[in-house]
Amino acid sequence: MSxxxxxxxxxxxxxxxxxxxxxxxxxxxxxxxxxxxxxxxLETPAMENxxxxxxxxxxxxxxxxxxxxxxxxxxxxxxxxxxxxxxxSILPKVSEKGxxxxxxxPFARYVVMNRNEISFPFKRFQVQPVWRADRPQRGRYRxxxxxxxxxxxxxxxxxxxxxxxxxxxxxxxxxIKDYHIKINxxxxxxxxSEVIGEAGREGELCVAIDKLDKIGWEKVQEELxxxxxxxxxxxxxxxxxxxxxxxxxxxxxLKKYLAASxxxxxxxxxxxxxxxxxxTYGEDQEHVDFDVVxxxxxxYYTGAIFEAKVNHVSIGSVSGGGRYDxxxxxxxxxGVSGVGFSFGVDRLYDVLEELGLFPEENPENTKxxxxxxxxxxxxxxxxxxxxxxxxxxxxxxxxxxTKIKKQLTYADKKQIPxxxxxxxxxxxxxxxxxKELSSGQQETLSLEELVKKWK
RNA sequence: GUGGUUGUAGCUCAGCAGGUUAGAGCGCUGGUUUGUGGCACCAGAGGUCGCCGGUUCGAAUCCGGUCUUCCACCCCA
Numbered sequence: 076m077s078x079x080x081x082x083x084x085x086x087x088x089x090x091x092x093x094x095x096x097x098x099x100x101x102x103x104x105x106x107x108x109x110x111x112x113x114x115x116x117l118e119t120p121a122m123e124n125x126x127x128x129x130x131x132x133x134x135x136x137x138x139x140x141x142x143x144x145x146x147x148x149x150x151x152x153x154x155x156x157x158x159x160x161x162x163x164s165i166l167p168k169v170s171e172k173g174x175x176x177x178x179x180x181p182f183a184r185y186v187v188m189n190r191n192e193i194s195f196p197f198k199r200f201q202v203q204p205v206w207r208a209d210r211p212q213r214g215r216y217r218x219x220x221x222x223x224x225x226x227x228x229x230x231x232x233x234x235x236x237x238x239x240x241x242x243x244x245x246x247x248x249x250x251i252k253d254y255h256i257k258i259n260x261x262x263x264x265x266x267x268s269e270v271i272g273e274a275g276r277e278g279e280l281c282v283a284i285d286k287l288d289k290i291g292w293e294k295v296q297e298e299l300x301x302x303x304x305x306x307x308x309x310x311x312x313x314x315x316x317x318x319x320x321x322x323x324x325x326x327x328x329l330k331k332y333l334a335a336s337x338x339x340x341x342x343x344x345x346x347x348x349x350x351x352x353x354x355t356y357g358e359d360q361e362h363v364d365f366d367v368v369x370x371x372x373x374x375y376y377t378g379a380i381f382e383a384k385v386n387h388v389s390i391g392s393v394s395g396g397g398r399y400d401x402x403x404x405x406x407x408x409x410g411v412s413g414v415g416f417s418f419g420v421d422r423l424y425d426v427l428e429e430l431g432l433f434p435e436e437n438p439e440n441t442k443x444x445x446x447x448x449x450x451x452x453x454x455x456x457x458x459x460x461x462x463x464x465x466x467x468x469x470x471x472x473x474x475x476x477t478k479i480k481k482q483l484t485y486a487d488k489k490q491i492p493x494x495x496x497x498x499x500x501x502x503x504x505x506x507x508x509x510k511e512l513s514s515g516q517q518e519t520l521s522l523e524e525l526v527k528k529w530k
Numbered sequence: 531g532u533g534g535u536u537g538u539a540g541c542u543c544a545g546c547a548g549g550u551u552a553g554a555g556c557g558c559u560g561g562u563u564u565g566u567g568g569c570a571c572c573a574g575a576g577g578u579c580g581c582c583g584g585u586u587c588g589a590a591u592c593c594g595g596u597c598u599u600c601c602a603c604c605c606c607a
Binding site: 135136205207210212214216220390394395421422423448479485486487500512515517 | 531563564565566567568580581597598599600601602604605606607
Protein backbone atom coordinates (compact mmCIF):
# COMPACT_ATOMS: atom_id res chain seq x y z
CA MET A 76 0.00 0.00 0.00
CA SER A 77 1.42 3.34 -0.99
CA UNK A 78 1.42 6.37 1.27
CA UNK A 79 -1.41 8.69 0.41
CA UNK A 80 -1.55 12.42 0.84
CA UNK A 81 -4.12 13.35 3.46
CA UNK A 82 -6.96 15.51 2.20
CA UNK A 83 -10.36 16.82 3.09
CA UNK A 84 -13.60 16.54 1.13
CA UNK A 85 -14.52 19.62 -0.82
CA UNK A 86 -16.18 22.36 1.16
CA UNK A 87 -15.29 20.98 4.59
CA UNK A 88 -12.66 22.11 7.06
CA UNK A 89 -10.95 21.34 10.35
CA UNK A 90 -11.18 23.66 13.31
CA UNK A 91 -7.90 24.03 15.19
CA UNK A 92 -7.62 24.97 18.87
CA UNK A 93 -7.68 28.71 18.24
CA UNK A 94 -10.65 28.44 15.90
CA UNK A 95 -12.51 26.23 18.35
CA UNK A 96 -11.98 28.70 21.18
CA UNK A 97 -13.38 31.44 18.97
CA UNK A 98 -16.26 29.34 17.71
CA UNK A 99 -17.18 28.41 21.24
CA UNK A 100 -17.19 32.09 22.14
CA UNK A 101 -19.81 32.64 19.44
CA UNK A 102 -21.79 29.46 20.12
CA UNK A 103 -21.90 30.05 23.88
CA UNK A 104 -23.17 33.57 23.35
CA UNK A 105 -25.93 32.30 21.09
CA UNK A 106 -26.88 29.40 23.34
CA UNK A 107 -26.94 31.59 26.44
CA UNK A 108 -29.25 33.98 24.65
CA UNK A 109 -31.61 31.23 23.53
CA UNK A 110 -31.78 29.87 27.07
CA UNK A 111 -32.33 33.32 28.53
CA UNK A 112 -35.43 33.60 26.34
CA UNK A 113 -36.80 30.23 27.45
CA UNK A 114 -35.75 28.01 24.56
CA UNK A 115 -34.80 24.39 25.22
CA UNK A 116 -32.18 22.44 23.35
CA LEU A 117 -32.96 19.65 20.90
CA GLU A 118 -30.68 17.44 18.84
CA THR A 119 -31.68 15.26 15.92
CA PRO A 120 -29.66 12.68 13.96
CA ALA A 121 -27.25 13.75 11.23
CA MET A 122 -29.13 11.49 8.83
CA GLU A 123 -32.83 11.44 8.08
CA ASN A 124 -34.88 9.22 5.88
CA UNK A 125 -34.77 10.60 2.37
CA UNK A 126 -38.56 10.70 2.33
CA UNK A 127 -38.44 13.19 5.21
CA UNK A 128 -36.08 15.47 3.33
CA UNK A 129 -37.09 15.38 -0.31
CA UNK A 130 -39.69 17.77 -1.62
CA UNK A 131 -39.21 20.25 1.21
CA UNK A 132 -36.66 22.54 -0.37
CA UNK A 133 -37.80 22.69 -3.99
CA UNK A 134 -36.16 21.01 -6.94
CA UNK A 135 -32.87 22.80 -6.43
CA UNK A 136 -32.83 21.87 -2.79
CA UNK A 137 -33.38 18.21 -3.59
CA UNK A 138 -30.34 18.27 -5.82
CA UNK A 139 -28.24 19.73 -3.02
CA UNK A 140 -29.08 16.91 -0.62
CA UNK A 141 -26.27 14.55 0.29
CA UNK A 142 -27.60 11.03 -0.12
CA UNK A 143 -26.25 8.03 1.74
CA UNK A 144 -25.67 4.85 -0.20
CA UNK A 145 -27.48 1.84 1.26
CA UNK A 146 -25.32 -0.64 3.13
CA UNK A 147 -24.45 -4.06 1.75
CA UNK A 148 -25.40 -4.98 -1.79
CA UNK A 149 -26.96 -1.66 -2.67
CA UNK A 150 -27.54 -2.76 -6.24
CA UNK A 151 -29.78 -5.70 -5.41
CA UNK A 152 -33.02 -3.87 -6.25
CA UNK A 153 -31.73 -2.23 -9.39
CA UNK A 154 -32.86 -3.74 -12.66
CA UNK A 155 -31.45 -3.42 -16.17
CA UNK A 156 -34.40 -1.21 -16.98
CA UNK A 157 -33.56 1.15 -14.15
CA UNK A 158 -30.03 1.51 -15.45
CA UNK A 159 -31.33 2.53 -18.83
CA UNK A 160 -33.82 4.93 -17.26
CA UNK A 161 -30.98 6.79 -15.56
CA UNK A 162 -30.14 8.26 -12.19
CA UNK A 163 -33.69 9.35 -11.40
CA SER A 164 -35.06 5.84 -11.16
CA ILE A 165 -31.97 4.28 -9.60
CA LEU A 166 -31.66 6.73 -6.74
CA PRO A 167 -34.62 5.60 -4.61
CA LYS A 168 -33.41 1.99 -4.92
CA VAL A 169 -29.85 2.56 -3.78
CA SER A 170 -30.34 5.28 -1.17
CA GLU A 171 -32.94 5.68 1.49
CA LYS A 172 -31.15 8.06 3.85
CA GLY A 173 -29.68 11.52 3.50
CA UNK A 174 -27.79 14.08 5.58
CA UNK A 175 -29.90 16.83 7.05
CA UNK A 176 -30.09 19.95 4.91
CA UNK A 177 -31.31 22.31 7.60
CA UNK A 178 -32.63 22.13 11.15
CA UNK A 179 -36.18 23.24 10.49
CA UNK A 180 -37.46 20.19 8.66
CA PRO A 181 -36.05 17.71 11.21
CA PHE A 182 -37.65 19.89 13.87
CA ALA A 183 -41.00 19.73 12.12
CA ARG A 184 -40.60 15.94 11.92
CA TYR A 185 -39.82 15.82 15.63
CA VAL A 186 -42.84 17.92 16.54
CA VAL A 187 -45.19 15.71 14.57
CA MET A 188 -43.73 12.50 15.97
CA ASN A 189 -43.92 13.79 19.54
CA ARG A 190 -47.07 15.86 19.34
CA ASN A 191 -48.63 14.08 22.29
CA GLU A 192 -45.72 14.68 24.65
CA ILE A 193 -45.00 18.27 23.67
CA SER A 194 -46.85 21.02 25.47
CA PHE A 195 -47.47 23.90 23.14
CA PRO A 196 -46.29 26.52 22.59
CA PHE A 197 -42.97 24.72 22.21
CA LYS A 198 -39.77 26.76 22.19
CA ARG A 199 -36.70 24.87 21.13
CA PHE A 200 -33.24 25.67 19.89
CA GLN A 201 -30.86 23.46 17.98
CA VAL A 202 -27.17 23.91 17.22
CA GLN A 203 -25.87 21.30 14.80
CA PRO A 204 -24.08 20.96 11.50
CA VAL A 205 -26.02 20.65 8.26
CA TRP A 206 -24.80 19.51 4.85
CA ARG A 207 -25.42 20.84 1.37
CA ALA A 208 -23.85 19.63 -1.87
CA ASP A 209 -23.41 23.22 -2.93
CA ARG A 210 -20.42 24.61 -4.74
CA PRO A 211 -18.28 26.16 -2.00
CA GLN A 212 -17.04 29.74 -1.98
CA ARG A 213 -16.51 32.54 0.52
CA GLY A 214 -18.82 32.17 3.49
CA ARG A 215 -20.32 29.05 1.99
CA TYR A 216 -19.40 25.49 2.88
CA ARG A 217 -20.70 22.00 2.34
CA UNK A 218 -20.70 21.34 6.05
CA UNK A 219 -21.67 24.21 8.30
CA UNK A 220 -23.38 24.89 11.59
CA UNK A 221 -26.78 26.40 12.02
CA UNK A 222 -28.17 27.76 15.27
CA UNK A 223 -31.94 27.63 15.04
CA UNK A 224 -34.52 28.85 17.50
CA UNK A 225 -38.17 28.19 16.73
CA UNK A 226 -41.51 28.47 18.46
CA UNK A 227 -44.42 26.35 17.35
CA UNK A 228 -48.01 26.41 18.46
CA UNK A 229 -48.72 30.10 18.83
CA UNK A 230 -49.66 32.93 16.49
CA UNK A 231 -48.55 35.59 18.93
CA UNK A 232 -46.37 38.34 17.56
CA UNK A 233 -44.42 38.07 20.79
CA UNK A 234 -42.35 35.42 18.99
CA UNK A 235 -41.41 37.88 16.27
CA UNK A 236 -40.55 40.46 18.90
CA UNK A 237 -38.30 38.03 20.71
CA UNK A 238 -36.44 37.17 17.54
CA UNK A 239 -35.52 40.82 17.12
CA UNK A 240 -34.52 41.03 20.77
CA UNK A 241 -32.35 37.90 20.56
CA UNK A 242 -30.53 39.11 17.46
CA UNK A 243 -29.90 42.43 19.17
CA UNK A 244 -28.59 40.74 22.29
CA UNK A 245 -26.28 38.35 20.45
CA UNK A 246 -24.79 41.11 18.31
CA UNK A 247 -24.33 43.31 21.34
CA UNK A 248 -22.57 40.51 23.28
CA UNK A 249 -20.31 39.80 20.32
CA UNK A 250 -19.39 43.46 20.07
CA ILE A 251 -21.02 44.02 16.68
CA LYS A 252 -22.34 47.57 16.59
CA ASP A 253 -22.91 48.43 12.96
CA TYR A 254 -25.63 46.19 11.60
CA HIS A 255 -29.26 46.18 10.58
CA ILE A 256 -32.10 43.75 10.97
CA LYS A 257 -34.28 43.86 7.90
CA ILE A 258 -37.86 42.93 8.49
CA ASN A 259 -40.78 42.47 6.16
CA UNK A 260 -43.98 40.51 5.94
CA UNK A 261 -44.94 37.98 3.32
CA UNK A 262 -48.47 39.38 3.36
CA UNK A 263 -47.16 42.75 2.27
CA UNK A 264 -45.43 41.08 -0.65
CA UNK A 265 -48.65 39.33 -1.55
CA UNK A 266 -50.48 42.65 -1.32
CA UNK A 267 -47.87 44.25 -3.51
CA SER A 268 -48.35 41.73 -6.28
CA GLU A 269 -52.13 42.16 -6.05
CA VAL A 270 -51.95 45.94 -6.25
CA ILE A 271 -49.75 45.96 -9.33
CA GLY A 272 -52.11 43.57 -11.05
CA GLU A 273 -49.88 40.48 -10.95
CA ALA A 274 -51.58 38.59 -8.13
CA GLY A 275 -49.94 35.32 -7.14
CA ARG A 276 -46.60 36.17 -8.67
CA GLU A 277 -44.91 37.55 -5.57
CA GLY A 278 -42.30 34.81 -5.76
CA GLU A 279 -41.00 35.90 -9.12
CA LEU A 280 -41.46 39.51 -8.19
CA CYS A 281 -39.23 39.15 -5.18
CA VAL A 282 -36.48 37.21 -6.89
CA ALA A 283 -36.13 40.15 -9.24
CA ILE A 284 -36.65 42.96 -6.77
CA ASP A 285 -34.32 41.36 -4.24
CA LYS A 286 -31.41 42.30 -6.48
CA LEU A 287 -32.16 45.98 -6.23
CA ASP A 288 -29.16 46.69 -3.98
CA LYS A 289 -26.83 44.81 -6.26
CA ILE A 290 -27.82 45.71 -9.82
CA GLY A 291 -30.00 48.80 -9.49
CA TRP A 292 -33.54 49.69 -10.55
CA GLU A 293 -32.74 49.83 -14.27
CA LYS A 294 -31.63 46.22 -14.43
CA VAL A 295 -34.45 45.08 -12.20
CA GLN A 296 -36.90 46.65 -14.62
CA GLU A 297 -35.28 44.72 -17.45
CA GLU A 298 -35.53 41.49 -15.54
CA LEU A 299 -39.17 42.10 -14.66
CA UNK A 300 -39.95 42.76 -18.30
CA UNK A 301 -38.16 39.58 -19.22
CA UNK A 302 -40.34 37.71 -16.78
CA UNK A 303 -43.40 39.09 -18.56
CA UNK A 304 -44.49 41.56 -15.96
CA UNK A 305 -46.71 44.17 -17.61
CA UNK A 306 -45.37 47.69 -18.20
CA UNK A 307 -48.20 48.89 -15.98
CA UNK A 308 -46.98 46.70 -13.12
CA UNK A 309 -43.42 47.87 -13.48
CA UNK A 310 -44.52 51.48 -13.60
CA UNK A 311 -46.69 50.96 -10.55
CA UNK A 312 -43.73 49.54 -8.65
CA UNK A 313 -41.39 52.46 -9.08
CA UNK A 314 -42.53 54.46 -6.02
CA UNK A 315 -41.66 51.43 -3.88
CA UNK A 316 -38.07 51.57 -4.98
CA UNK A 317 -37.33 55.01 -3.59
CA UNK A 318 -39.39 54.65 -0.47
CA UNK A 319 -38.81 57.37 2.11
CA UNK A 320 -36.73 56.64 5.14
CA UNK A 321 -38.05 55.85 8.57
CA UNK A 322 -40.16 52.84 9.41
CA UNK A 323 -43.26 54.94 10.20
CA UNK A 324 -42.99 56.82 6.94
CA UNK A 325 -42.84 53.59 4.97
CA UNK A 326 -45.75 52.08 6.81
CA UNK A 327 -47.89 55.18 6.27
CA UNK A 328 -47.14 55.21 2.59
CA LEU A 329 -47.88 51.51 2.16
CA LYS A 330 -51.16 51.79 4.03
CA LYS A 331 -52.43 53.97 1.18
CA TYR A 332 -50.57 52.12 -1.52
CA LEU A 333 -51.97 48.74 -0.46
CA ALA A 334 -55.46 50.03 0.35
CA ALA A 335 -56.99 47.70 -2.22
CA SER A 336 -55.42 44.56 -0.72
CA UNK A 337 -56.83 43.18 2.48
CA UNK A 338 -53.90 40.79 2.88
CA UNK A 339 -51.42 43.58 2.38
CA UNK A 340 -53.10 45.71 5.05
CA UNK A 341 -52.98 42.75 7.39
CA UNK A 342 -49.25 42.59 6.95
CA UNK A 343 -48.92 46.28 7.69
CA UNK A 344 -51.03 45.91 10.82
CA UNK A 345 -48.83 43.07 12.06
CA UNK A 346 -45.70 45.11 11.58
CA UNK A 347 -47.23 48.09 13.34
CA UNK A 348 -48.15 45.95 16.30
CA UNK A 349 -44.66 44.51 16.38
CA UNK A 350 -43.09 47.96 16.50
CA UNK A 351 -45.50 49.01 19.20
CA UNK A 352 -44.60 45.96 21.30
CA UNK A 353 -40.94 46.72 20.83
CA UNK A 354 -41.54 50.14 22.30
CA THR A 355 -43.53 48.85 25.24
CA TYR A 356 -40.78 46.35 25.97
CA GLY A 357 -38.45 49.30 26.33
CA GLU A 358 -36.29 48.84 23.24
CA ASP A 359 -35.88 51.37 20.50
CA GLN A 360 -36.04 50.73 16.79
CA GLU A 361 -32.32 51.19 16.31
CA HIS A 362 -30.94 48.61 13.85
CA VAL A 363 -34.46 47.52 12.86
CA ASP A 364 -35.42 48.36 9.29
CA PHE A 365 -38.69 47.67 7.56
CA ASP A 366 -37.61 46.65 4.07
CA VAL A 367 -40.48 46.30 1.60
CA VAL A 368 -38.45 44.32 -0.90
CA UNK A 369 -36.91 41.78 1.47
CA UNK A 370 -37.88 38.38 0.05
CA UNK A 371 -36.17 35.20 1.37
CA UNK A 372 -37.14 31.54 1.00
CA UNK A 373 -40.68 32.10 -0.10
CA UNK A 374 -41.41 28.43 -0.32
CA TYR A 375 -42.70 28.27 3.21
CA TYR A 376 -42.74 31.65 4.91
CA THR A 377 -46.21 33.09 5.36
CA GLY A 378 -45.85 36.01 7.79
CA ALA A 379 -42.93 38.01 9.10
CA ILE A 380 -39.54 37.65 7.42
CA PHE A 381 -36.19 38.60 8.97
CA GLU A 382 -32.66 38.99 7.82
CA ALA A 383 -29.71 40.43 9.72
CA LYS A 384 -26.67 41.86 8.02
CA VAL A 385 -23.52 43.38 9.41
CA ASN A 386 -22.54 46.57 7.63
CA HIS A 387 -19.22 47.18 5.89
CA VAL A 388 -18.12 43.54 5.71
CA SER A 389 -17.84 41.26 2.71
CA ILE A 390 -20.12 38.57 4.14
CA GLY A 391 -23.78 38.14 3.28
CA SER A 392 -26.53 37.83 5.84
CA VAL A 393 -25.58 36.18 9.14
CA SER A 394 -29.07 35.50 10.41
CA GLY A 395 -32.48 35.00 8.92
CA GLY A 396 -35.88 33.53 9.54
CA GLY A 397 -39.60 34.11 9.56
CA ARG A 398 -43.04 32.75 10.24
CA TYR A 399 -44.32 29.66 8.51
CA ASP A 400 -47.93 28.90 9.24
CA UNK A 401 -48.06 25.31 8.22
CA UNK A 402 -44.66 23.67 8.29
CA UNK A 403 -45.84 20.45 9.90
CA UNK A 404 -48.65 20.09 7.37
CA UNK A 405 -46.58 17.93 5.05
CA UNK A 406 -46.15 15.45 7.91
CA UNK A 407 -49.88 15.33 8.54
CA UNK A 408 -50.22 17.77 11.41
CA UNK A 409 -52.25 20.77 10.28
CA GLY A 410 -52.72 24.09 11.94
CA VAL A 411 -49.47 24.30 13.87
CA SER A 412 -48.01 27.72 13.32
CA GLY A 413 -44.33 28.31 13.78
CA VAL A 414 -41.82 31.07 13.68
CA GLY A 415 -38.09 30.77 13.83
CA PHE A 416 -34.72 32.03 12.81
CA SER A 417 -31.16 30.94 12.54
CA PHE A 418 -27.66 32.27 13.07
CA GLY A 419 -24.87 31.27 10.71
CA VAL A 420 -21.91 30.64 13.03
CA ASP A 421 -19.42 30.25 10.21
CA ARG A 422 -20.36 33.59 8.76
CA LEU A 423 -20.39 35.27 12.16
CA TYR A 424 -16.88 33.90 12.62
CA ASP A 425 -15.74 35.52 9.39
CA VAL A 426 -17.43 38.77 10.33
CA LEU A 427 -15.81 38.94 13.76
CA GLU A 428 -12.46 38.13 12.24
CA GLU A 429 -12.84 40.79 9.58
CA LEU A 430 -13.78 43.35 12.21
CA GLY A 431 -11.07 42.20 14.62
CA LEU A 432 -13.61 41.60 17.38
CA PHE A 433 -12.26 38.37 18.84
CA PRO A 434 -10.85 38.68 22.35
CA GLU A 435 -7.04 38.63 22.37
CA GLU A 436 -6.71 36.18 25.22
CA ASN A 437 -7.76 32.63 24.78
CA PRO A 438 -9.96 32.00 27.82
CA GLU A 439 -9.73 28.25 27.33
CA ASN A 440 -5.96 28.16 27.58
CA THR A 441 -3.81 26.59 30.25
CA LYS A 442 -2.88 29.08 32.97
CA UNK A 443 0.43 27.61 34.06
CA UNK A 444 2.99 25.06 32.91
CA UNK A 445 5.05 23.13 35.48
CA UNK A 446 8.66 22.63 34.45
CA UNK A 447 11.38 20.61 36.19
CA UNK A 448 14.87 19.21 35.75
CA UNK A 449 14.89 15.63 36.96
CA UNK A 450 12.73 12.79 38.23
CA UNK A 451 12.61 14.32 41.69
CA UNK A 452 11.17 17.49 40.18
CA UNK A 453 8.69 15.46 38.17
CA UNK A 454 7.41 13.80 41.34
CA UNK A 455 7.14 17.11 43.17
CA UNK A 456 5.43 18.53 40.08
CA UNK A 457 2.73 15.86 40.17
CA UNK A 458 1.75 16.91 43.67
CA UNK A 459 1.72 20.60 42.78
CA UNK A 460 -0.29 19.76 39.68
CA UNK A 461 -2.96 18.07 41.76
CA UNK A 462 -3.17 21.01 44.16
CA UNK A 463 -3.50 23.55 41.38
CA UNK A 464 -6.17 21.61 39.55
CA UNK A 465 -8.08 21.03 42.77
CA UNK A 466 -8.13 24.79 43.17
CA UNK A 467 -9.62 25.05 39.69
CA UNK A 468 -6.50 26.36 38.00
CA UNK A 469 -5.83 24.97 34.53
CA UNK A 470 -2.34 23.54 34.85
CA UNK A 471 -0.17 21.07 33.02
CA UNK A 472 3.10 19.34 33.72
CA UNK A 473 5.62 19.04 30.91
CA UNK A 474 5.58 15.33 30.09
CA UNK A 475 9.20 14.76 29.11
CA UNK A 476 12.32 15.33 31.13
CA THR A 477 14.29 17.76 29.02
CA LYS A 478 16.02 21.10 28.99
CA ILE A 479 14.24 23.97 30.69
CA LYS A 480 14.73 25.95 27.52
CA LYS A 481 12.59 23.54 25.58
CA GLN A 482 9.90 23.52 28.23
CA LEU A 483 9.75 27.31 28.25
CA THR A 484 9.55 27.41 24.49
CA TYR A 485 6.60 25.05 24.68
CA ALA A 486 4.82 27.41 27.08
CA ASP A 487 5.66 30.31 24.82
CA LYS A 488 4.29 28.62 21.72
CA LYS A 489 1.13 27.58 23.47
CA GLN A 490 0.73 31.05 24.91
CA ILE A 491 0.61 29.79 28.46
CA PRO A 492 1.03 32.94 30.56
CA UNK A 493 2.83 31.46 33.59
CA UNK A 494 5.54 28.87 34.21
CA UNK A 495 6.42 27.25 37.51
CA UNK A 496 10.00 26.05 37.80
CA UNK A 497 10.65 23.18 40.16
CA UNK A 498 14.27 22.59 41.04
CA UNK A 499 16.14 21.36 44.09
CA UNK A 500 15.82 24.74 45.82
CA UNK A 501 12.05 24.78 45.54
CA UNK A 502 11.63 21.13 46.47
CA UNK A 503 13.76 21.58 49.57
CA UNK A 504 11.91 24.70 50.70
CA UNK A 505 8.54 23.30 49.68
CA UNK A 506 7.63 26.33 47.59
CA UNK A 507 7.41 27.21 43.89
CA UNK A 508 9.06 29.74 41.61
CA UNK A 509 6.53 31.38 39.33
CA LYS A 510 7.58 33.21 36.20
CA GLU A 511 5.32 35.42 34.15
CA LEU A 512 6.44 34.96 30.59
CA SER A 513 5.25 38.26 29.18
CA SER A 514 7.25 40.34 31.68
CA GLY A 515 9.95 37.84 32.58
CA GLN A 516 9.33 38.56 36.25
CA GLN A 517 9.81 35.74 38.66
CA GLU A 518 8.92 35.29 42.31
CA THR A 519 9.14 32.46 44.80
CA LEU A 520 6.20 31.79 47.04
CA SER A 521 4.34 29.00 48.78
CA LEU A 522 1.66 27.06 46.99
CA GLU A 523 -1.04 28.47 49.27
CA GLU A 524 0.00 32.00 48.45
CA LEU A 525 -0.05 31.22 44.73
CA VAL A 526 -3.49 29.66 44.80
CA LYS A 527 -4.79 32.63 46.79
CA LYS A 528 -3.24 35.04 44.33
CA TRP A 529 -4.95 33.39 41.35
CA LYS A 530 -8.31 32.88 43.02
C1' G B 531 -25.44 23.71 -13.25
C1' U B 532 -22.46 28.13 -16.21
C1' G B 533 -17.83 31.07 -16.56
C1' G B 534 -13.07 32.08 -14.63
C1' U B 535 -8.89 31.03 -11.19
C1' U B 536 -5.21 28.26 -8.27
C1' G B 537 -1.72 24.09 -7.10
C1' U B 538 6.48 24.31 -6.02
C1' A B 539 9.56 22.72 1.55
C1' G B 540 5.31 22.47 7.58
C1' C B 541 3.51 27.92 6.11
C1' U B 542 3.75 32.35 2.58
C1' C B 543 5.66 32.55 -2.05
C1' A B 544 9.82 33.16 -6.03
C1' G B 545 11.61 30.33 -10.26
C1' C B 546 8.29 29.29 -16.00
C1' A B 547 11.14 32.69 -23.59
C1' G B 548 12.25 24.18 -21.80
C1' G B 549 18.81 23.22 -20.32
C1' U B 550 23.94 21.04 -14.84
C1' U B 551 22.59 19.60 -8.13
C1' A B 552 14.69 23.61 -7.73
C1' G B 553 15.37 28.80 -4.27
C1' A B 554 13.97 32.74 -0.33
C1' G B 555 11.56 34.33 4.16
C1' C B 556 9.17 32.34 8.27
C1' G B 557 8.84 27.77 11.01
C1' C B 558 11.51 23.20 12.62
C1' U B 559 16.20 20.61 14.85
C1' G B 560 20.99 21.40 17.05
C1' G B 561 24.87 24.84 18.80
C1' U B 562 26.90 29.71 20.91
C1' U B 563 24.04 29.56 26.51
C1' U B 564 24.29 21.54 30.36
C1' G B 565 18.56 26.17 36.52
C1' U B 566 15.38 30.10 32.64
C1' G B 567 11.78 31.30 26.62
C1' G B 568 11.34 35.80 23.22
C1' C B 569 16.55 38.81 20.43
C1' A B 570 21.19 37.85 17.71
C1' C B 571 24.74 34.77 15.25
C1' C B 572 26.28 29.77 13.28
C1' A B 573 25.09 24.95 11.41
C1' G B 574 21.50 21.33 9.75
C1' A B 575 17.12 18.54 8.28
C1' G B 576 13.09 18.85 4.97
C1' G B 577 10.53 18.78 -2.01
C1' U B 578 8.74 12.02 -7.17
C1' C B 579 7.36 21.15 -8.36
C1' G B 580 -1.25 18.33 -7.23
C1' C B 581 -2.03 13.57 -10.11
C1' C B 582 -2.09 10.88 -15.06
C1' G B 583 -0.70 11.09 -19.96
C1' G B 584 1.55 13.65 -24.37
C1' U B 585 5.36 16.79 -27.16
C1' U B 586 10.92 16.90 -26.74
C1' C B 587 17.64 14.70 -26.73
C1' G B 588 15.80 17.11 -22.23
C1' A B 589 9.56 19.39 -18.75
C1' A B 590 8.45 22.61 -12.29
C1' U B 591 8.37 25.37 -17.13
C1' C B 592 4.75 23.68 -23.35
C1' C B 593 -0.06 20.68 -24.56
C1' G B 594 -4.43 17.46 -23.03
C1' G B 595 -7.14 15.21 -19.17
C1' U B 596 -8.26 14.83 -14.00
C1' C B 597 -8.51 16.34 -8.95
C1' U B 598 -8.03 20.56 -5.73
C1' U B 599 -8.36 25.90 -4.19
C1' C B 600 -10.54 30.44 -4.58
C1' C B 601 -14.01 33.86 -7.17
C1' A B 602 -18.50 35.57 -10.04
C1' C B 603 -23.52 33.91 -11.57
C1' C B 604 -27.63 30.80 -9.70
C1' C B 605 -29.11 29.87 -4.93
C1' C B 606 -28.26 30.28 0.01
C1' A B 607 -26.20 30.33 6.21
